[in-house]
Amino acid sequence: MTDIACNELVELVTDYMEGTLAPAERARFDAHLSECPDCVEYVAQMHRTVVAVGLSAVELERTPAVTALLQVFRDWKRELATG
Amino acid sequence: MPELAVHLIDPARADDEQLLEALRHGDERAFVALVRRYGGLMQRVALGYVRTPAVAEEVVQETWCAVLTGLERFEGRAALKTWLFRILTNRAKTRGQREARSVPLSSLTGGDDDGPAVDPDRFLPADHARWPGHWAAGPAPWSALPHERLLAREVRERVRAAIDALPERQQAVVVLRDVEGWPPEEVCEILDLSEGNQRVLLHRARSKVRAELERYFADEVAA
Numbered sequence: 001m002t003d004i005a006c007n008e009l010v011e012l013v014t015d016y017m018e019g020t021l022a023p024a025e026r027a028r029f030d031a032h033l034s035e036c037p038d039c040v041e042y043v044a045q046m047h048r049t050v051v052a053v054g055l056s057a058v059e060l061e062r063t064p065a066v067t068a069l070l071q072v073f074r075d076w077k078r079e080l081a082t083g
Numbered sequence: 084m085p086e087l088a089v090h091l092i093d094p095a096r097a098d099d100e101q102l103l104e105a106l107r108h109g110d111e112r113a114f115v116a117l118v119r120r121y122g123g124l125m126q127r128v129a130l131g132y133v134r135t136p137a138v139a140e141e142v143v144q145e146t147w148c149a150v151l152t153g154l155e156r157f158e159g160r161a162a163l164k165t166w167l168f169r170i171l172t173n174r175a176k177t178r179g180q181r182e183a184r185s186v187p188l189s190s191l192t193g194g195d196d197d198g199p200a201v202d203p204d205r206f207l208p209a210d211h212a213r214w215p216g217h218w219a220a221g222p223a224p225w226s227a228l229p230h231e232r233l234l235a236r237e238v239r240e241r242v243r244a245a246i247d248a249l250p251e252r253q254q255a256v257v258v259l260r261d262v263e264g265w266p267p268e269e270v271c272e273i274l275d276l277s278e279g280n281q282r283v284l285l286h287r288a289r290s291k292v293r294a295e296l297e298r299y300f301a302d303e304v305a306a
Contacts, residue, residue: 007203008216015286041226049289051233054264072144073151
């Protein structure tokens, strides 16, 4: 069983959070965390990043062009009405 | 088709099924509510396949046309949003392929797996006698930051800017997963990604946003 280095761990952290690491790899990951406060911090920061992304409500910044689409809708409705 | 045989009190709060029902009855407010709910996301996803925002906007518009004309045939076996985004990505792909004939392929497919999560200089070299690949300069702890800090307007703007700077597919994946809360299977289906590829894109995106936050918080946590 080979140990994971910190620079390898940072590339596995999403698989770890997604629960998709193979059991043996997950065990190595956990073993590394038990000895490495820097990587514990790194994983915690990734968790907080996910929270921060969720809180950023990023879509609200992009208001779709409702007006142009309303024309699409009204044309569609008119066509329906006229059969 | 009867005019307004629906009882939508607050379209913004109605769920997709209620909106779909109202839309079938020609309720304009339901249409507007759906556009507001999914329009921005559709634009962002479309940008994963085409080159310019203007083309993405056209794809979004075409998609709404297709949704309206296909409404009668839509049986509701899939969720409305799944159907909507499937139409969108199909159209965006077709459009992107047409564009690709005049664009080098790398500019469309590149950027999905672009570099390490953390600057390699932060780690000790591979030939280090004792700790190869271990942190040379570990991340400064954020534990001193109060949890509300993430809610501050400036922080949210910083996160948004970081997301906007990502390659488009990474944007689409991280927004669908972490902002919209879609499960990975749905993201894979809509964006036509393998599970592994979806995770790679998510990993790149989250890693870069974390790095941006680390830069932003550096002064606050150094003290």
